[in-house]
Amino acid sequence: MTKIAPSILASDFSKLGEEIKDVERGGADYIHVDVMDGHFVPNITIGPLIVDHIRPVTDLPLDVHLMIENPDQYIEAFAKAGSDIITVHQEACPHLHRTIQLIKSHGVKAGVVINPATPAETIRPILQDVDLVLLMTVNPGFGGQSFIHSVVPKIEQISQWREEEGLSFEIEIDGGVKVETAKLCTAAGADVLVAGSAIFNQEDRKKAIEEIRQSSE
Numbered sequence: 777m778t779k780i781a782p783s784i785l786a787s788d789f790s791k792l793g794e795e796i797k798d799v800e801r802g803g804a805d806y807i808h809v810d811v812m813d814g815h816f817v818p819n820i821t822i823g824p825l826i827v828d829h830i831r832p833v834t835d836l837p838l839d840v841h842l843m844i845e846n847p848d849q850y851i852e853a854f855a856k857a858g859s860d861i862i863t864v865h866q867e868a869c870p871h872l873h874r875t876i877q878l879i880k881s882h883g884v885k886a887g888v889v890i891n892p893a894t895p896a897e898t899i900r901p902i903l904q905d906v907d908l909v910l911l912m913t914v915n916p917g918f919g920g921q922s923f924i925h926s927v928v929p930k931i932e933q934i935s936q937w938r939e940e941e942g943l944s945f946e947i948e949i950d951g952g953v954k955v956e957t958a959k960l961c962t963a964a965g966a967d968v969l970v971a972g973s974a975i976f977n978q979e980d981r982k983k984a985i986e987e988i989r990q991s992s993e
C-alpha cells in the first residue's frame with residue numbers, strides 16, 4: 777500500500793497540533809516537515825524548535841526534509857528534537873557520505889533528495905547507504921506548484937538501480953502530488969507520496985488521503 781506523507785507546509789500553523797492529529801486520524805503514514813532557510817530555497821519556514829513541539833503530538837514518524845545550506849550544522853538539533861527521518865539535498869552536501877553517516881550516528885534514518893534538474897547519477901554512489909531517496913517533482917521552496925512530468929523517468933531509473941543492486945531504500949516523491957499525478961509516481965516505482973495542498977486544502981483530510989492512495993494503486 778502506498779504510504780502518504782502530508783506536508784504540514786500547507787496546514788494552518790495557528791493550530792498545527794490539531795492539523796497533525798487530523799491527518800493522523802485520516803490515515804497518514806508520515807508527517808512531512810519542510811525546513812527552509814531562505815538561502816538554499818527562496819523561503820523560510822521552521823526549525824528544530826517546532827519539531828520538538830510537534831513530537832509529542834503524534835505517534836507517526838516525522839519525515840524532516842532539510843532544504844538548507846550546510847545541513848551538517850543542524851542535524852544534531854533536528855535529531856534531538858525527535859526527527860525519525862532526515863533528508864538532505866545532494867546539491868547542498870559536498871561531502872554526502874559524511875552527512876549521511878552523521879544523520880545515522882544519531883540513530884535517525886537518512887535520506888537523500890535531488891531537485892528536478894539534478895541527474896539521478898549524482899546519487900548513485902550513495903544509494904547503498906540511504907534509507908530513503910526523495911525525488912523532487914517541483915523546485916523546492918513553495919507548496920502548490922505543478923508536478924514536473926520530466927522527473928518520472930528518473931523515478932524509474934532509481935527504482936531499476938534499487939532492484940539491480942538488491943537495495944531496500946524507500947522512494948518518496950515530493951511536489952504537485954494529487955489524485956491526477958499519484959499513479960504516475962507509483963507506476964514508476966515510488967513507495968511514499970508527499971502531498972501538501974492536495975490534503976490540507978481539503979475540508980475532509982481523511983477523504984483526501986484515501987483518494988490519493990486509491991488513485992495511486
Ligand code: DX5
Nearest residue numbers: 783916917919920952972973
Ligand atoms: C516544496 C516542499 C513540499 C511541498 C509540497 O518545497 O518540499 O513538501 O510542501 O507541497 P504540494 O504538495 O502542495 O506541492
Ligand code: ZN
Nearest residue numbers: 810841950970
Ligand atoms: Zn518537502
